[in-house]
Every structure is written in structure tokens, then in C-alpha cells.
Amino acid sequence: xxxxxxxxxxxxxxxxxxxxxxxxxxxxxxxxxxxxxxxxxxxxxxxxxxxxxxxxxxxxxxxxxxxxxxxxxxxxxxxxxxxxxxxxxxxxxxxxxxxxxxxxxxxxxxxxxxxxxxxxxxxxxxxxxxxxxxxxxxxxxxxxxxxxxxxxxxxxxxxxxxxxxxxxxxxxxxxxxxxxxxxxxxxxxxxxxxxxxxxxxxxx
Amino acid sequence: xxxxxxxxxxxxxxxxxxxxxxxxxxxxxxxxxxxxxxxxxxxxxxxxxxxxxxxxxxxxxxxxxxxxxxxxxxxxxxxxxxxxxxxxxxxxxxxxxxxxxxxxxxxxxxxxxxxxxxxxxxxxxxxxxxxxxxxxxxxxxxxxxxxxxxxxxxxxxxxxxxxxxxxxxxxxxxxxxxxxxxxxxxxxxxxxxxxxxxxxxxxx
DNA sequence: GGCGTTACTGGACTCGCAGTACAGTTGGGA
DNA sequence: TCCCAACTGTACTGCGAGTCCAGTAACGCC
Numbered sequence: 001x002x003x004x005x006x007x008x009x010x011x012x013x014x015x016x017x018x019x020x021x022x023x024x025x026x027x028x029x030x031x032x033x034x035x036x037x038x039x040x041x042x043x044x045x046x047x048x049x050x051x052x053x054x055x056x057x058x059x060x061x062x063x064x065x066x067x068x069x070x071x072x073x074x075x076x077x078x079x080x081x082x083x084x085x086x087x088x089x090x091x092x093x094x095x096x097x098x099x100x101x102x103x104x105x106x107x108x109x110x111x112x113x114x115x116x117x118x119x120x121x122x123x124x125x126x127x128x129x130x131x132x133x134x135x136x137x138x139x140x141x142x143x144x145x146x147x148x149x150x151x152x153x154x155x156x157x158x159x160x161x162x163x164x165x166x167x168x169x170x171x172x173x174x175x176x177x178x179x180x181x182x183x184x185x186x187x188x189x190x191x192x193x194x195x196x197x198x199x200x201x202x203x204x
Numbered sequence: 205x206x207x208x209x210x211x212x213x214x215x216x217x218x219x220x221x222x223x224x225x226x227x228x229x230x231x232x233x234x235x236x237x238x239x240x241x242x243x244x245x246x247x248x249x250x251x252x253x254x255x256x257x258x259x260x261x262x263x264x265x266x267x268x269x270x271x272x273x274x275x276x277x278x279x280x281x282x283x284x285x286x287x288x289x290x291x292x293x294x295x296x297x298x299x300x301x302x303x304x305x306x307x308x309x310x311x312x313x314x315x316x317x318x319x320x321x322x323x324x325x326x327x328x329x330x331x332x333x334x335x336x337x338x339x340x341x342x343x344x345x346x347x348x349x350x351x352x353x354x355x356x357x358x359x360x361x362x363x364x365x366x367x368x369x370x371x372x373x374x375x376x377x378x379x380x381x382x383x384x385x386x387x388x389x390x391x392x393x394x395x396x397x398x399x400x401x402x403x404x405x406x407x408x
Numbered sequence: 409g410g411c412g413t414t415a416c417t418g419g420a421c422t423c424g425c426a427g428t429a430c431a432g433t434t435g436g437g438a
Numbered sequence: 439t440c441c442c443a444a445c446t447g448t449a450c451t452g453c454g455a456g457t458c459c460a461g462t463a464a465c466g467c468c
Contacts, residue, residue, distance in 0.1 A: 023320035025229035039446045114382040115316045116227035128382045154398045160391035167392050171375025178318040178332045187364035188371050194358045195399040243417045
């Protein structure tokens, strides 16, 4: 909209970095405006309150994450159009991506908001919920495709399996943050991949 | 120490309930003292500041969690002393336990603190780290025992596999909170169990 | 029966941060 | 030329954390 890097975007960038580093509550509007080089009034011109900021951050984050998954698995399918191998390649690429981020993944805003949910209004919580349900649907569809070709070697709940991708990423990121290591999420994804390999392997 | 339910314990109980419900930052000392029916001065008599409270909560939580794992897997071993089956039985019992909590698990304080870590001092963070490392060690030992008997059908990092238990529980709890469902953690554990079953199944 | 210690109460105060309000400024477009 | 979006700047309210401290009630013990 404006000339230089859109102020609203700049606010979101600064806020995201800070929130991922120290949490939402610990991020003051003071430091956001300092970082974005605007006045307090300027901040409230763009966002009614911190809740509105949270909502905008989540919306942007979810969009980016979805685009990333789209691109990743599209590329994987290009490389091998067998549904199982698309999944395995995609997960490997995801694991590598996470491992390549030296300062760790922009640790999932989802978990961060989930654990402080009474702080946020219904809109923010619902956004969060819908994002996870979206990922469930996305991965469930992929697993259905796989199961149609490779009979699973154990009876499983496909919704839960769909959730497992998000769960493993979130869980890995929690460990990563708590341990201050940087490859836990990546390793956990590789274990999920190992599971899928075994689960859908043709009987020998 | 005192006659009625120890004030310190009462503070921790009230605080834990509130923190699990709405997060640490959103829990005010005001409401803790109201709940525990003491004065503000009384709170600060027991805890120097909110950090000291966080530390005490974490210590207590980790102790309880460890005792629970001890008991669960001891019982599982009683039922079947084959290491793989001890693990499978223990996980099943853990999953059932999580599913039986109608209001959900006392959602992991670990994740909650991990995502707000700049808020807490080194002591709290280190406590968190040590707890997760402890669980890694515990489960890694169990997996080593299993691997000595059943050759794994995929090459895996045993530390990462040890972490997978914590990761799956944490990840499941994040989903549970965000989705406001109540069996995600339990389902994720059952998927981990399915993985271990396949990973260590004798070749057919 | 006085003495110290533990476990508080209660009030007053400082400080930082969220949020409100609003008046004024600046730099394009129509 | 005037309007409007995108701000700046200041001043104020209110809440919660944390500090300080004086007082007090119950006890254990010498």
C-alpha cells in the first residue's frame, strides 16, 4: 500500500520474531514500536489491541505454513508419483528443512497460542483450531490414497494418523525449545517417516 | 508442617489449576491469593516472586510425572516381563489414563514453560531440560532392552526414539488444547505403540 | 513466663505495560 | 486545493508485579 516496506508488515515481522523468542505475553508493544520505528499511536492505528495483532500473526503464519506444505508435497509428487513415496519424500524434505534452520524453526505459533488460550479471544482460538483441522484433512487425504494402494499392516484411525504429522512437528518443536537442541523436530519427523514406511510396506 | 492443608501446597494447587487453564502469564497473584484465601504478603512469604512459584510447580509436576511412569511400567512389567510387551502394555495403560481424564490431562507444564521461556530464569529452564533428558534416558534404556531381543526393522537413533514418547505426549496435548478435543494425546500414543509393534516385530 | 521463630495480615508505595483519547502533522491523489 | 490515510506525540487510566514494613497470633523451649 505504502512506499517502503508496509508498516503493518513490519510490525508483524518484528512481533513474530519476538513472540517466537520469548512468548506473546512477554512481548511488549513498547519494543514492537521501537523495532518497527513507529510511535505507539501508529501501532494502535493498525491493530485495535494485542488480540488483533495475535490474530493477524496467526493468519499470516498459517498461510505461509500451508503454502510451504503445498509446495513441498507438489515437488515430492513430481519426483515420485506413487502416493507412499510422495509422502516419504515430502517428509524427508520437511525434516531437512527443519534441520537446516540453524536458529531452529520459527517455532510453532500454534502451540504458543494453544498454551495461553484464555488470553486470546474466540476468533484467535478458532483460527488455530481450523488450521490444525485443515492439516488433518490434508494428510488424511494423502494417507487414504496410500492405503488404497498399500494395505496398512496395523488397524489405524486415519484421522489420528493425519493429526500425527502436526503432532510430531509440534512435539518436536516443544522438545527443541526446552532442550535448546536444534534437530529434535527433524528427528521426530524421520521417525514418523520410518513408521509410515513400515506401516505401508508390502508384506514380505 | 502446619495443621490444615499446608498453605504452600494450597498455593501450588490453585496456581497449577489456573496456569494449566490459562497459562502462566495470565494467572495473577491476585487470583491465587483469593483462591488460597491468604493475603498478598502471605504469598510473597512463601515465594520470592512468580519465578520461584514456577520453579516449585515444575519440580512438583516432574516428580509426580516420574512417579507415574515408574508405577505404570512397573505394573506393566509385572503383567509381562518381555521388554517389548512391557513397553506396549505400559503405553496402552498410559493412553487409557489420558483418555479417562474427562477434562483432559493436566496439560503438560513443560510445553507451557517452553513456549514462554524468556519469562523464566535459568533455573526453571534447566529444570525443564533435565526432566526431558531424564525421560529420554528412561525410555532409551527400555528401547535398548527391547532391541537386544528384537532386531529393529529400520535403522533408528535410539535417543530420538526415547524422545519420541515425550514428543508424542506433548504434541498430542498441544492438539488437544488447540482443538478442544480430549483424546488426541491418547490416540497419538496408540500410534506410537503401533510403530513400536511394527518396528520390533520379528521378521515373518 | 518471657523469648524467639514461623507464618502470616494489611497497607502503602513504585514501576512497567496495555489501552484510551485526541489533537496535530505530512504527503500523496482527485 | 482539499481530503484522507497514515501516522506522531502526549497525557491519562488502570492493573498487576514486586518491595517494604510494621504488627500479630500461635508454637515450642528453656
